Amino acid sequence: MMPFSNVLPAAFFDREPAAIARELVEMGALLVEAQEGSIVAGRIVETEAYLTGDPACHAYRSRTPRNEAMFGPPGRAYVYSIHRVYCFNIVTEGEGVASAVLVRAVEPVAGVERMQERRPVAAVVDLTRGPGKLCQAFGIDRETFNGWDLTGGERLWVASPPAARQVPVAVSPRIGISAGQDLLLRFYDPTSLFVSRLPRQPVP
DNA sequence: GTTCGGATTATCT
DNA sequence: GATAATCCGAACC
Numbered sequence: 436m437m438p439f440s441n442v443l444p445a446a447f448f449d450r451e452p453a454a455i456a457r458e459l460v461e462m463g464a465l466l467v468e469a470q471e472g473s474i475v476a477g478r479i480v481e482t483e484a485y486l487t488g489d490p491a492c493h494a495y496r497s498r499t500p501r502n503e504a505m506f507g508p509p510g511r512a513y514v515y516s517i518h519r520v521y522c523f524n525i526v527t528e529g530e531g532v533a534s535a536v537l538v539r540a541v542e543p544v545a546g547v548e549r550m551q552e553r554r555p556v557a558a559v560v561d562l563t564r565g566p567g568k569l570c571q572a573f574g575i576d577r578e579t580f581n582g583w584d585l586t587g588g589e590r591l592w593v594a595s596p597p598a599a600r601q602v603p604v605a606v607s608p609r610i611g612i613s614a615g616q617d618l619l620l621r622f623y624d625p626t627s628l629f630v631s632r633l634p635r636q637p638v639p
Numbered sequence: 640g641t642t643c644g645g646a647t648t649a650t651c652t
Numbered sequence: 653g654a655t656a657a658t659c660c661g662a663a664c665c
Contacts (some may be wrong), residue, residue, distance in 0.1 A: 483646070491646070501661060518647045519658060535648060566648050611646050 438468045438545070440475050440593040442588040448509035452527040452534045454483040459536065463602050465594045466541050468573045477541030477563055478596070481623040481630050483609045485524070487536050490550045490614035493514050494533030503582075504529055505533040510586040510608045514577045520567030523575050525585060525593065539610070539621075542629040565631045602626075 443464065447454060458464075459479045468475045485492040493502040493515065504513040505526055513535050514526040525533040541563045543550060550562045550572035563569040571575070575591065586593050605625040608616050610632055623630045 485646075493646080496662085499662070515646085516660070517645055519660085520647050522646060524646085539646085565647070609646070613645085 438474065439594045439597075440595070442582060442586060443510070443593045443595060443616055444619055445508065445510040445586045448525060448527050448586075449529060450509075450527065452484040452486055452536050453620055454543075455485040455525075455527055456536045456620065457604055457606075459593070459606050460622045460624055461602050463596045465544060465596060466538060466569075466573065466591075467594055468546075468575070468591050470590065475546030475549050476544040477569065477592075479538055479540075480602075480627040481540035481604075481621070482541050483537040483539060483622070484527075484620040485537065486620070487528075487532055487534050489534075489559065489618070489620075491609060491612040492533065492535075492615075495614075496531070502533065505535050506531055507638075509636075510584065510626075512575075512580050512583040512585055513593065514570075514575060514581040514583075516577055518567075521570040522566040523570050523580070533604060537566060540564050540627075540629050540631045541562075541569050541622070542627055543572075545594060553566050554624045560628055564629045 459482050464479045465476050494505050507526055509527055511526040513526050516523055524537045526614045527534045554571040555575055562572045602624050604622050606619045607621045609621045
């Protein structure tokens with residue numbers, strides 16, 4: 436049996452995105468990329484939710500070719516490029532509702548050598564700590580994977596872990612946005628070395 | 640057609 | 653922590 440085959444179904448993603456973002460970290464969900472002869476997997480340790488009516492959401496202003504995938508059914512991928520880098524999101528809620536969960540970091544579980552082929556860096560921690568980095572390590576690009584059905588268990592999917600677990604979850608504002616900074620929609624495992632940024636120090 | 644800015648990263652101090 | 657790199661997409665004219 437193929438490892439990491441407990442594929443999360445569309446129903447899991449047909450819910451409010453903040454709850455999904457939190458649960459993916461809490462349950463230790465796995466992001467899996469497989470082709471013949473190779474498999475790459477990582478535990479999701481950092482996510483952000485982007486909601487409808489949220490000024491930081493790409494679909495806040497209007498429906499455009501760029502954000503089209505976010506309006507699709509739950510459990511699809513929304514991949515976009517920024518500063519010449521790809522970011523990977525999972526579309527949430529029903530078709531026609533534009534919301535998503537951004538996966539910002541994973542902790543490698545399998546296929547480190549394959550990741551290093553795609554992203555030659557000295558330190559393993561630099562393979563997948565950050566949204567652009569993990570896309571490179573997993574071979575995720577917009578052309579192939581924007582709109583990809585992640586619930587089919589083919590090529591790229593999200594799985595629940597082989598053994599149930601409860602990961603601690605910390606909450607903070609989202610990273611790198613100018614609007615919606617007051618919302619606490621970033622979720623991460625505070626014990627993971629693969630989280631992209633430590634919490635900002637409180638301002639006195 | 641032109642302008643503007645970004646859900647980042649690498650590299651510098 | 654600060655900043656340059658760098659280019660695509662969206663908005664506006």
